[in-house]
Amino acid sequence: MHSFDRRGKRLSWRILSYALRRMRTDPPLDHAEPVETLRRRAGVTVTPEGIGGDEALRIWQEVLAPACISVDHPRFFSYVPGAPSEAAGMFDVAISAANVYAGSWQEGAGAVFAENEALHWIAGLAGMPDGAGGVFVSGGTAGNLSALIAARWHWRHRGGGTHDRSRGIIVASRAAHSSVAQAARAMDADVVLVDTDGRGRMEGAATRAAIAALPEDDAARVFAVVATAGTTNVGIVDDLEGVGAAAREAGAWFHVDGAYGGAALCAPSRRGLFAGIEHADSFIVDPHKWLFAPFDSCALLYREPRIARAAHTQHAEYLDALHVNDDWNPSDYAHHLSRRPRGLPLWFSLATHGTRAYTEAVERTLAVTDAGAELIRRAPHVELILEPELSVLVFRRAGWTHEQYEEWSARVLAAGITFTVPTSWQGETCLRLCIVNPETTEADIALVLETLE
Numbered sequence: 001m002h003s004f005d006r007r008g009k010r011l012s013w014r015i016l017s018y019a020l021r022r023m024r025t026d027p028p029l030d031h032a033e034p035v036e037t038l039r040r041r042a043g044v045t046v047t048p049e050g051i052g053g054d055e056a057l058r059i060w061q062e063v064l065a066p067a068c069i070s071v072d073h074p075r076f077f078s079y080v081p082g083a084p085s086e087a088a089g090m091f092d093v094a095i096s097a098a099n100v101y102a103g104s105w106q107e108g109a110g111a112v113f114a115e116n117e118a119l120h121w122i123a124g125l126a127g128m129p130d131g132a133g134g135v136f137v138s139g140g141t142a143g144n145l146s147a148l149i150a151a152r153w154h155w156r157h158r159g160g161g162t163h164d165r166s167r168g169i170i171v172a173s174r175a176a177h178s179s180v181a182q183a184a185r186a187m188d189a190d191v192v193l194v195d196t197d198g199r200g201r202m203e204g205a206a207t208r209a210a211i212a213a214l215p216e217d218d219a220a221r222v223f224a225v226v227a228t229a230g231t232t233n234v235g236i237v238d239d240l241e242g243v244g245a246a247a248r249e250a251g252a253w254f255h256v257d258g259a260y261g262g263a264a265l266c267a268p269s270r271r272g273l274f275a276g277i278e279h280a281d282s283f284i285v286d287p288h289k290w291l292f293a294p295f296d297s298c299a300l301l302y303r304e305p306r307i308a309r310a311a312h313t314q315h316a317e318y319l320d321a322l323h324v325n326d327d328w329n330p331s332d333y334a335h336h337l338s339r340r341p342r343g344l345p346l347w348f349s350l351a352t353h354g355t356r357a358y359t360e361a362v363e364r365t366l367a368v369t370d371a372g373a374e375l376i377r378r379a380p381h382v383e384l385i386l387e388p389e390l391s392v393l394v395f396r397r398a399g400w401t402h403e404q405y406e407e408w409s410a411r412v413l414a415a416g417i418t419f420t421v422p423t424s425w426q427g428e429t430c431l432r433l434c435i436v437n438p439e440t441t442e443a444d445i446a447l448v449l450e451t452l453e
């Protein structure tokens, strides 16, 4: 790599030692600052002469990094946190150092081979057939969109022209992730929502009924049925067997969104929840959520990759050299072209530690979740709202208003105790802890519960 000037080498060492220090020391939780504060404290950073690497690194370390919440902090419980292994995180640094390109086999065969090994492990956990394959994309949002584009291509292709000018319909549950509705908007497709049971679970019977209730013209427009394997808000796995059967009966593509929960496929204690996932036409899981890889990474798998390839391959004079033979080109399997090898941090860490370490780490987070649920059941001031299926705890602080939850959340973040934002369940504001970090302990949850007294 070129370095613009002679100071480059020493700077590289300084950046690398900062990276190692950051990885090895437990980070404070930190929090955002107003833009005026950052502008004042960072000063002018982009100038014609440059401020120099030492100064840029100082500003990053002293001003900017502390204005980013540490996602790997054991009491980061909001949204879906992440907890990359050191092997995965440092290998990501190495990939960047070499600027590995992984869009095509021609340019990145070694990287693509290794990414495919990691995909193969995931496909095996899901029980997908041998021919299954896919690609790592930036996240669940990109994964869902790419899978649904493949599904629509398949529907239109099979229609032999009859559907080319009609809007498709995606059937999904009310608890499906917002990215499914966003994909529909991007694709100009419609969404038919299926009611869930009392826990937010999408059932086969309700899916069948929702499709049966459609007028005949609309039923013919259904091209995909989406089930969620681990809803983001409460961690419930849909009835994959039943929903998959309903999709097949409707002649529709069956997509399973396991962006968060799919990681639990490697946990024997929860594997039973996923029965039926082996019928998926496509499936996603985000290694940056619960599989200990850094941002940004989503594993997207197809039962029949050739369909995705037909839907997504880009054609241009300058790209024709990539398609002279049957090479596996990751660019062809999603809505993208240039790409970094987003699956390599997962692959390196898996290869290093073995799949058993993954099983143990996921089981540990599940055990801590169960222990946390028991703490909540025993504490007089909080009430568990749902029994956890995966690693999300949803509970209320008895008697609190929406404002009290918000005030508490800001206060404990400012105090560096926990990053836990309120959510809602059936219209009621409540609290939600999402546990994906193997370093999170029962004591961390107990500490949060104490602050709620």
Ligand SMILES: *Cc1c(COP(=O)(O)O)cnc(C)c1O
Pocket (backbone or CB within 6 Å): 080, 138, 139, 140, 141, 142, 177, 179, 228, 230, 231, 232, 257, 258, 259, 260, 261, 286, 298
């Ligand atoms: C997080 C999540 C997504 C979106 O994933 P991003 O990586 O944030 O784009 C989609 N579906 C589910 C179920 C999720 O939990």
